[in-house]
Amino acid sequence: MLSKEDNELITRVGPGTPMGRLMREYWIPALQTEDLDGPDSEPKRVRLLCEDLVAFRDSHGKVGLVAENCPHRGASLFFGRNEEAGLRCVYHGWKFDTTGACVDMPNEPPESNFKHKVKVTTYPCQERGGIVWAYMGPNDVDAQLPDLEWARVPDSHIYLSKCLQECNWVQALEGGLDSSHISFLHSKLDRSTIAAPRGSVLAEQFGGADQHPRFAVRETDYGFVYGARRNATNDQYYWRITQWLLPFYHIIPAEDGAVVTGNAWVPIDDEHCWVYRASWHPDRPLTEAEIRDYRYGGVMHEEVDPVTFRPRANMRNDYLVDRDVQRTESFSGIKGIQAQDMAMIETMGPICNRAREHLGTSDTAIISMRRRLLRLARELENGDVPHAAIHGEAYRVRSAALLLDRGIPFDEGARERLISPA
Numbered sequence: 305m306l307s308k309e310d311n312e313l314i315t316r317v318g319p320g321t322p323m324g325r326l327m328r329e330y331w332i333p334a335l336q337t338e339d340l341d342g343p344d345s346e347p348k349r350v351r352l353l354c355e356d357l358v359a360f361r362d363s364h365g366k367v368g369l370v371a372e373n374c375p376h377r378g379a380s381l382f383f384g385r386n387e388e389a390g391l392r393c394v395y396h397g398w399k400f401d402t403t404g405a406c407v408d409m410p411n412e413p414p415e416s417n418f419k420h421k422v423k424v425t426t427y428p429c430q431e432r433g434g435i436v437w438a439y440m441g442p443n444d445v446d447a448q449l450p451d452l453e454w455a456r457v458p459d460s461h462i463y464l465s466k467c468l469q470e471c472n473w474v475q476a477l478e479g480g481l482d483s484s485h486i487s488f489l490h491s492k493l494d495r496s497t498i499a500a501p502r503g504s505v506l507a508e509q510f511g512g513a514d515q516h517p518r519f520a521v522r523e524t525d526y527g528f529v530y531g532a533r534r535n536a537t538n539d540q541y542y543w544r545i546t547q548w549l550l551p552f553y554h555i556i557p558a559e560d561g562a563v564v565t566g567n568a569w570v571p572i573d574d575e576h577c578w579v580y581r582a583s584w585h586p587d588r589p590l591t592e593a594e595i596r597d598y599r600y601g602g603v604m605h606e607e608v609d610p611v612t613f614r615p616r617a618n619m620r621n622d623y624l625v626d627r628d629v630q631r632t633e634s635f636s637g638i639k640g641i642q643a644q645d646m647a648m649i650e651t652m653g654p655i656c657n658r659a660r661e662h663l664g665t666s667d668t669a670i671i672s673m674r675r676r677l678l679r680l681a682r683e684l685e686n687g688d689v690p691h692a693a694i695h696g697e698a699y700r701v702r703s704a705a706l707l708l709d710r711g712i713p714f715d716e717g718a719r720e721r722l723i724s725p726a
């Protein structure tokens with residue numbers, strides 16, 4: 305459990321909050337590259353860390369991310385004219401470039417120097433891996449993009465989706481770090497098998513047999529790696545090894561040679577987050593069948609409304625739970641791994657009350673994550689910048705799912721497998 309005070313501290317990310325300050329030390333996904341079509345794109349609203357922003361691509365193709373409200377009298381720059389290397393407010397014509405400088409102020413006398421005194425709040429952006437990354441913190445000289453594998457593979461190797469999740473980002477992340485629920489929520493009725501990406505032979509064989517795995521967490525520079533250990537054979541354990549990468553990334557365990565899937569739960573505000581979900585193969589293009597499966601299958605990547613990104617199965621329709629299916633086929637009666645997760649996580653409430661929980665040994669990873677976030681937020685108040693925020697290479701890791709001889713610590717036995725080469 306967490307005290308009311310710590311729950312506030314860990315969940316709130318608005319400007320000036322301790323967790324908001326920590327979050328702003330990292331480059332974070334702001335929107336998808338494809339959201340901004342070519343030069344002089346239509347401006348797009350972006351809400352991020354409780355701030356209302358507008359993104360646009362200028363005449364040179366450079367992305368600008370500015371505060372939505374015009375510094376003149378607060379009209380929305382969403383309605384702005386994106387023209388000749390800047391975004392022009394349609395109220396009185398003030399124009400701003402991607403650095404935030406006011407480059408034209410046509411309703412003031414030409415001899416006035418006023419435009420040089422005005423700036424719109426702006427955040428630096430970089431594009432990589434189909435994402436426009438933004439840095440909203442105080443030190444964009446040292447901060448580095450996280451060198452996540454999915455953001456480095458060629459476009460042909462990755463399928464990236466975005467989905468709206470209507471709850472606080474911490475509980476969404478906790479859902480990803482909670483390894484024990486897969487033997488229940490994502491299982492068939494007899495719980496003989498657990499849900500895992502296609503080609504997960506070991507998950508089919510050993511995932512369902514042992515429903516109370518043991519957990520081991522190792523803290524790292526980037527967050528932690530943890531192993532969930534299930535009994536497999538007399539000599540071996542089945543290990544599912546996964547990472548939490550600061551502040552909100554997670555990689556689902558994948559077997560050697562399989563497609564890997566990972567998530568980013570990016571806070572829109574304290575009660576909503578984006579789920580960016582990447583499925584990628586480190587070494588080969590995805591096949592047409594795989595892409596079709598992600599796009600239309602509704603299992604690994606949820607079907608969403610193309611405008612709001614709200615999933616088809618959502619809290620308003622009880623995630624389309626089918627009681628017949630629940631009686632006869634699947635443990636939950638809800639179709640799709642992502643929908644199953646959301647049904648459990650969103651219905652905890654927009655910000656779950658952690659003072660009322662009863663955590664067990666299966667919640668080890670969640671407990672570690674919370675302690676680490678709270679510690680980092682407090683350390684930052686004393687001026688200690690988190691290591692991974694300024695060391696992008698710390699993120700070059702990969703998950704694993706494999707059999708290891710009993711007696712071998714998981715991080716030793718899987719050492720090579722857990723590295724994503726530069």
Ligand code: FES
Pocket residue numbers: 374375376377378379393394395396397398
């Ligand atoms: S409010 Fe934008 S130019 Fe006046």
Ligand SMILES: [Fe+2]
Pocket residue numbers: 479485486490641645
């Ligand atoms: Fe899940």
